[in-house]
Amino acid sequence: MSCRADLAVEAENLTRTFGTTIALDGATFTVAHGEVFGLLGPNGAGKTTTMRVLLTLLRPTAGRARVAGLDVATQRAAVRARVGWVPQDRTVDPLLTAAENVEFMAGMYHLTARAGRRRAADLLGLAGLAEHKNRLARDLSGGMRRKLELAMSLVNVPAVLFLDEPTLGLDISARRALWSYVRQIRDTGTTIVLTTHYLDEADRLCDRVAIIDSGRIRAVGTPTGLKDRFAVTTLDDVFLAATGQDLTEQPAADQLMPS
């Protein structure tokens, strides 16, 4: 696979199977540097599997992928050092303070204690959590915990940030605040790959989206371009036209991969 300098993510025929189940079936797509790219699809479509392969948490069964110019199969440690991730599960340590959670993650990315403290202060400031830095994570609201997770994912100043359903379970006000924070991150030039069930949000935030279903990429393009192509007015309708199903119909099988 050729390595293009303008691309933050390149996936070519990416395939991942679990036993006889094909979770990802020959996915091919690219994400340009600085782009916000949405992976849209129902549960079990292969979104999380795609992310986990790109994060080097799962090895591809077939195909190739590069993230930040690095091969996910052969340069795993280097890829990990260049990416950030907010998983779908809520993964702060409830018994650490907000600052300690960020400092912990900074250490896992090999920052010194001093640099970790400085970075935690900066990132919590950016996230609007400075005044909550000494509160235990378990005492923060759902929206604040999600922002904290975003701050934790930025300790290494990632070239590519992966957000897996970042607003799932948040109320409207918390979702708005989170997207505002994501826009700030985007404005620093960070490439963002995200999954979301909220297609209206994807429409507003994403430069390009991929419709994924049953492990296959069904369509890729800008939200406007896709709506034009399928002669519809919303991404919901694009999804319906591309896959033949409504995104609200959710087969619950996206957790096939081991945690």
Place this chain on the structure above:
Amino acid sequence: MTTPNESLAPVAAPQAVARIWREHRVLLGRWLSRLRRERLSAVALLAQPMVWLLLFGHLFTTMAQVAQVPGGSYLRFMTAGAVVMTTFNGCLVGGVELLFDRESGFLVRMLAAPASRLSIVTSRFIYLAAVTSAQGLIIMAAAAAMGVRYATGLAGVAACLAVGALFGAGVTALSVGLAFSLKSHGQFFPIIGFVSLPLTFASSALVPLTLMPGWMQRVARLNPMTYAIDALRTLVLTGWQVGLLLRITAILLAFDALFLAAAALALRRGLR
């Protein structure tokens, strides 16, 4: 938008030793912070050694006078058993924090960082060795305050803690192996409960082997806890029996190697 200051620069890759140090610093810091904030657990960790010593020490005193246990007093006999039992129980449940991290998704988040997988596990070994050594020290200090005298002095106390850590490493490996093999803590605790008491009673922790029925003596001789206790009891009651101590060290090293190898297999699957 706030402008990120100069600290938000990409991370330069440090040397291997610095990487391992920084990983262990935050991992150990996390385990200690969690202990500090779970006050009930911290109190239980400190109180448990005293319970072993006071409860069992007094419970079996009369029996010991009849049976004439080695050491002259049951408390003196029991001290080694209390240290090893405390190490055993602390290390046996010690892997469950990693299982909780697996269940919550925190583990996979750690795995997405460039930190070594091994550091996540070794930090747990170091933490448990430190905590159980502190517990052992409390027991030995309390026993000394109650009149127990150590045949090998302060150096012997240090040796006791070292033997305890050697034994604890194998038990921790068993616990970590279970944490990466089982699906949930709902499976973990019944297994720990099933293993814990029989292994404690089928050892020389509470009574000398000579007072056990023959079949139980044979089982106890297969139990690594018996060897750890024998080493400590020798250091407490008798003195520096170097040959015996070396032989027991070799047995405990073999025990550690066996369970570390089994845990490594579980880890390879769990951390993939």
